[in-house]
Amino acid sequence: MLSATAALAAEGLKTDWSLSPTYNTIMAVAAGAGLITLVWFIRDLWVKQERNIEGYAFAFGILGFILTTTGLHMTLTWPIKGLPWDNIIFGETSLGFGVLLAATSWYLWRNREALRTAERPIKVLADLVRPISLFVFGLGLALVGIGVAGLWYQFFVAPAEEPISGLFADYPIVEAIFMSGLFFLVALGALLFPWAVKREAVVGRPGTVHRVAGWAWVVGGLGFFLFGALNFFTHIGLIFNTNVPS
Template identity: 90%
Template sequence: MLSATAALASEGMQTDWSLSPTYNTIMSVAAGAGLVTLVWFIRDLWVKRERNIEGYAFAFGVLGFILTATGLHMTLTWPIKGLPWDNIIFGETSLGFGVLLAATSWYLWRRREDLRTTDNPVRTLADLVRPISLFVFGLGLALVGIGIAGLWYQFFVAPAEEPISGLFADYPIVEAIFMSGLFFLIALGALLFPWAVKREAVAGRPSTLHRVAGGAWVLGGLGFFLFGAMNFFTHIGLIFNTHVPS
């Protein structure tokens, strides 16, 4: 089945990019960094005596602002006209994650001294986020839906005019498997989240459950981080190759 993106590519893609701004590059880098940093933060709370609460609050605040601002704009305005599903896939998920990171930043800054001195900061945070774990689980279900849609419709394929990624324009299943796989990895961590923050789950050292969830977020986060960084080149190349001269 030929995807919509590949069909556009086969016709010789020409786009007025001023009518379809795209910034899922910075969103991908920020989301990937946020997932990895979140796992680093929990690991440091569990194993380190010196707790750099302010540093993590600063990091989550920066990343949360980027994701909330860009995700909110993409969710409300649908700026990507040619690939409208991207507004849902990247906009709504970035908005949800961005607000969670921003709220985490605010809480960490306010309670930094308490978290630095408490015997079990992981349990303190687990008690805090347990009520919101249902929303995190819901985001996990949404990511599963996105991953299935990516495999079903194969819309993640890049057009032939895009450097590197465009090499697979005739094989849409390749990028569909890669991108959907990243969404499935992050979904796994989100779906395990409600059980990972149970009071009895954080009484001692990290369990297999925590390692699986954390590992899924690190792998998925690194994938989005590196792919987003690469797309700063490939998206510029796509725009250069397909823009409509004024």
């Protein structure tokens, strides 16, 4: 099957990467850090009984700001012209996650003293997020759709001019499996979120659903975190290789 990226190249549709912002680099790092930090926060409240509310509010605020601003800009302006589907894949998902993190930061900071003195702050937070858990579930469904589309159209393949990732340009299924796998992992945690919240509210202790969702977000988040960091090199290399005369 010819990948979507390869099909565009075959038709002679080239992208000037110096004029096509691809800041899904910082978005991937922030999204990965956000997922991992969210699991840390829940673990600290639930298992360690730590109450560093300000620290997590600070972290969620920074990550939420990055994801909201970049996601909103990408969603509204579609800056990636050569690979337009990337604006949906990275822009809209980052916007949704960024707003959730920013709202979490605001609530934690505003209610830090009440949470610090609450007998079970995890119960307070579970009751709070139950109404929004439907949106989180919806984002999970969206991530499943992205993962399926990635395998179906194989559009995650990097151009041959991109260092490291470009080595798989002739094998689009390799990067399709890797990237779609990350989306599926994060989707799993999001799809389990409503049941995880309900179990905490009713039972009051962690169970299998929490462990599965937590590990899905940690592993998926770490994958996005490292891949985004790697892309700071590969995307610079792509721009250099396609815009600097040899």
